[in-house]
Amino acid sequence: MEGxxxxxxxxxxxxxxxxxxLKSRPREPSPSLTRVGSNFYSAVKQQDYSASVWLRRKDKLxxxxxxCIVIFALVCCFAILVALIFSAVDIVGEDEYGLTEKNCQNxxxxxxxxxxxxxxxxxxxxxxxxxxxxxxxxxxNMAKASVxxxxxxxxxxxxxxxxxxxxxxxxxxxxxxxxxxxxxLVSDILHKKSKLxxxxxxxxxxxxxxxxxAYNDGHLQSSxxxxxxxxxxxxxxxxxxSSLGQMKELGIIVYNCSCLVLDLQRIFALYSSLKSKxxxxxxxxxxxxxxxxxxxxxxxxxxxxxSEIFVSNSPKLLCxxxxxxxxxxxxxxxxxxxxFIYIAVMDYLPIVNIINKTRYWPFLDGKIxxxxxxxxxKVRLLISxxxxxxxxxxxxxxxxxxxxxxxxxxxxxxxxxxxxxxxxCFIKEPKNSSLLKLNRNKYVVTERAAYIGNFDxxxxxxxxxxxxGLVINHADTGNKTSIIKQLKAVFERDWYSHYAKSSTAKISxxxxxxHSKAAANKSAISNMN
Numbered sequence: 135m136e137g138x139x140x141x142x143x144x145x146x147x148x149x150x151x152x153x154x155x156l157k158s159r160p161r162e163p164s165p166s167l168t169r170v171g172s173n174f175y176s177a178v179k180q181q182d183y184s185a186s187v188w189l190r191r192k193d194k195l196x197x198x199x200x201x202c203i204v205i206f207a208l209v210c211c212f213a214i215l216v217a218l219i220f221s222a223v224d225i226v227g228e229d230e231y232g233l234t235e236k237n238c239q240n241x242x243x244x245x246x247x248x249x250x251x252x253x254x255x256x257x258x259x260x261x262x263x264x265x266x267x268x269x270x271x272x273x274x275n276m277a278k279a280s281v282x283x284x285x286x287x288x289x290x291x292x293x294x295x296x297x298x299x300x301x302x303x304x305x306x307x308x309x310x311x312x313x314x315x316x317x318x319l320v321s322d323i324l325h326k327k328s329k330l331x332x333x334x335x336x337x338x339x340x341x342x343x344x345x346x347x348a349y350n351d352g353h354l355q356s357s358x359x360x361x362x363x364x365x366x367x368x369x370x371x372x373x374x375x376s377s378l379g380q381m382k383e384l385g386i387i388v389y390n391c392s393c394l395v396l397d398l399q400r401i402f403a404l405y406s407s408l409k410s411k412x413x414x415x416x417x418x419x420x421x422x423x424x425x426x427x428x429x430x431x432x433x434x435x436x437x438x439x440x441s442e443i444f445v446s447n448s449p450k451l452l453c454x455x456x457x458x459x460x461x462x463x464x465x466x467x468x469x470x471x472x473x474f475i476y477i478a479v480m481d482y483l484p485i486v487n488i489i490n491k492t493r494y495w496p497f498l499d500g501k502i503x504x505x506x507x508x509x510x511x512k513v514r515l516l517i518s519x520x521x522x523x524x525x526x527x528x529x530x531x532x533x534x535x536x537x538x539x540x541x542x543x544x545x546x547x548x549x550x551x552x553x554x555x556x557x558x559c560f561i562k563e564p565k566n567s568s569l570l571k572l573n574r575n576k577y578v579v580t581e582r583a584a585y586i587g588n589f590d591x592x593x594x595x596x597x598x599x600x601x602x603g604l605v606i607n608h609a610d611t612g613n614k615t616s617i618i619k620q621l622k623a624v625f626e627r628d629w630y631s632h633y634a635k636s637s638t639a640k641i642s643x644x645x646x647x648x649h650s651k652a653a654a655n656k657s658a659i660s661n662m663n
Contacts, residue, residue, distance in 0.1 A: 239391055243390060244434075245386070246272075253571075281307070288355055291329070323345040342406050356601050364391065384624065407422070424457035446600065467583045468578065498591050515548045517550050550636075
């Protein structure tokens with residue numbers, strides 16, 4: 135019965151029920167479809183992996199390229215930095231022989247040197263000093279390694295002026311060259327045809343020409359020597375027959391003073407670096423920077439007297455970092471004066487000529503007025519007198535004197551140093567005017583300091599020409615060997631001599647007449663042409 139019931143039940147189910155149930159089930163994928171899907175998925179996955187790898191490689195490549203660029207840029211920057219460092223250190227053909235502020239000599243001996251022309255006589259009690267010729271010969275006799283000379287004139291062979299002195303110096307220079315002693319000479323390019331320079335160059339000297347006209351429409355007016363990087367001369371005299379003969383010159387020689395050389399040598403190196411250059415470099419080598427100046431003076435002993443000293447330079451165009459201008463050096467001396475200011479120059483003309491235009495140059499002239507009116511300092515001004523003296527000089531001197539009118543404690547006196555008093559107006563022109571005697575001293579001295587330089591007080595010189603100066607400050611001037619005391623005595627010797635004259639009215643009128651006559655003659659000749 136039970137089996138029958140089951141059979142009836144099954145037989146009573148509608149037909150197609152199983153088929154419908156089967157249709158309602160989810161259809162199993164076929165093996166072929168599974169393989170296709172699997173292959174497609176694998177392909178997509180493989181492509182995705184390949185894309186991922188490619189992207190990673192691309193990123194890595196780009197990163198590597200960027201890294202290379204950065205490394206290349208750093209290398210370039212490093213190379214430029216190294217170049218800049220070396221350019222800031224190197225001086226063409228120069229080194230400082232191992233000199234530093236720590237190992238240089240600072241216990242030095244100093245002497246004044248003068249050239250007094252023949253026929254110029256002082257009283258028996260007047261101070262006298264080593265002759266310029268003997269001072270120069272002493273330096274050359276001491277030379278063992280090198281002689282560096284800067285001069286604005288080069289001629290030792292003039293037949294009318296103590297030729298034996300110039301000849302001896304020339305022969306000594308030749309002798310040093312034959313002993314393989316290095317000689318370097320710096321000159322203005324104007325003297326490229328100088329026989330003296332050409333002869334010494336043929337013997338082995340290195341001659342360096344500076345074309346200052348191209349830089350600043352000026353000239354090289356510097357005058358100093360450096361021997362064996364130990365001894366120094368600086369002053370008014372040039373390597374010229376007139377400085378050893380007809381001209382009254384004054385300079386200073388400092389022996390065994392390599393600390394001073396350390397700084398002055400940099401000015402020499404600066405001139406040397408301008409060789410064959412048509413323009414001044416936009417930046418100076420670091421080793422041309424000043425070692426000492428107004429803010430950090432060199433401390434040393436000069437003739438056992440404690441001193442402060444530094445070197446100055448002109449014009450501003452040729453003053454690297456920390457170098458003191460000559461005008462500022464003179465300011466330093468004048469501003470520290472408490473009792474007196476003595477000034478000895480060949481020319482006093484506070485004007486500047488720029489492109490045929492003349493303007494007032496107030497700097498040093500104004501400093502004198504300030505010292506007179508604001509500080510009541512005694513000022514004495516000794517100016518050389520010759521037929522070349524510009525008539526405007528007398529106008530400026532009159533203006534200076536005028537400010538002391540009716541002003542108490544204003545003490546200004548001016549004298550003109552005339553070595554040709556017999557023919558001051560030159561009514562009859564001498565046969566050889568080149569033999570005229572002139573006082574070419576260029577210094578300032580006070581009770582505690584001195585400046586010795588290469589310039590007269592003419593604005594154009596300071597603005598355009600190359601020159602150098604030396605400032606010396608003494609804490610104690612009581613020492614008999616004090617160079618400040620010696621220089622003061624030289625000024626007073628000249629000031630009280632019969633060559634120094636206060637009254638120049640007649641002479642100034644005569645000079646104005648001569649200048650006017652010369653200008654008229656020049657104009658007439660121009661009109662004729």
